[in-house]
Amino acid sequence: GENVEQHPSTLSVQEGDSAVIKCTYSDSASNYFPWYKQELGKGPQLIIDIRSNVGEKKDQRIAVTLNKTAKHFSLHITETQPEDSAVYFCAKQFNNDMRFGAGTRLTVKP
Amino acid sequence: DTAVSQTPKYLVTQMGNDKSIKCEQNLGHDTMYWYKQDSKKFLKIMFSYNNKELIINETVPNRFSPKSPDKAHLNLHINSLELGDSAVYFCASSRPPNYGYTFGSGTRLTVV
Numbered sequence: 169g170e171n172v173e174q175h176p177s178t179l180s181v182q183e184g185d186s187a188v189i190k191c192t193y194s195d196s197a198s199n200y201f202p203w204y205k206q207e208l209g210k211g212p213q214l215i216i217d218i219r220s221n222v223g224e225k226k227d228q229r230i231a232v233t234l235n236k237t238a239k240h241f242s243l244h245i246t247e248t249q250p251e252d253s254a255v256y257f258c259a260k261q262f263n264n265d266m267r268f269g270a271g272t273r274l275t276v277k278p
Numbered sequence: 279d280t281a282v283s284q285t286p287k288y289l290v291t292q293m294g295n296d297k298s299i300k301c302e303q304n305l306g307h308d309t310m311y312w313y314k315q316d317s318k319k320f321l322k323i324m325f326s327y328n329n330k331e332l333i334i335n336e337t338v339p340n341r342f343s344p345k346s347p348d349k350a351h352l353n354l355h356i357n358s359l360e361l362g363d364s365a366v367y368f369c370a371s372s373r374p375p376n377y378g379y380t381f382g383s384g385t386r387l388t389v390v
Contacts, residue, residue, distance in 0.1 A: 200377075202378045202379075204379075204381075206319075209383075209384075210383055210384070211282075211368050211370075211381030211382050211383050211384050212321070212368070212379075212381050213381070214378035214379065214380070217378055255319055257321065263334075264309075264326055264328070264333050264334055264374065265311060265323045265326050265334055266323070266379060267323070268320075268321040270318075270319070270320055271319045271320070271321075273319075
């Protein structure tokens with residue numbers, strides 16, 4: 169119940185296109201789902217999060233959707249730019265800590 | 279001001295040595311963590327401290343010993359370093375529960 173499955177592991181898009189990363193989980197207790205962006209040589213940085221009482225949240229070009237019934241949540245990036253290239257991690261709260269997906273390496277080609 | 283700072287950023291050492299990594303946060307958070315990131319980028323929890331008390335100790339060898347002198351600091355001491363300990367170690371802090379983490383910039387440990 170503690171694991172988070174993340175897909176795809178790599179994603180390459182053309183600048184201006186949209187990118188979608190999906191995560192699934194199995195336990196029902198989780199109610200906090202953040203997304204992190206990790207650039208080369210840096211630590212993961214929180215970019216957006218969602219709590220289980222809402223189904224969607226937007227912040228400029230990024231959005232997160234949550235389907236608690238199906239136990240999956242997704243990150244959507246629109247109008248991608250080269251600076252969006254990074255490794256993205258989904259995560260969920262598990263007891264007293266956060267459990268992370270395996271990461272998605274996003275490459276945005278100019 | 280750096281919110282979560284770790285030192286050193288790079289650490290190269292020989293097998294069998296003992297080394298420490300320091301972490302400090304100035305966010306006033308109650309909880310601090312150590313995560314290990316392997317070469318495939320997988321992030322795995324090692325330890326969690328809340329107000330200087332250990333609350334999570336995952337399956338980590340006894341050679342790893344965290345120490346929290348106060349709630350703003352969480353240091354990681356590693357004895358008898360092995361080749362398999364080579365990884366990037368991240369310190370993080372948060373206001374539990376159900377809040378996002380603030381990560382440090384990582385310490386790349388290379389054991390030769």
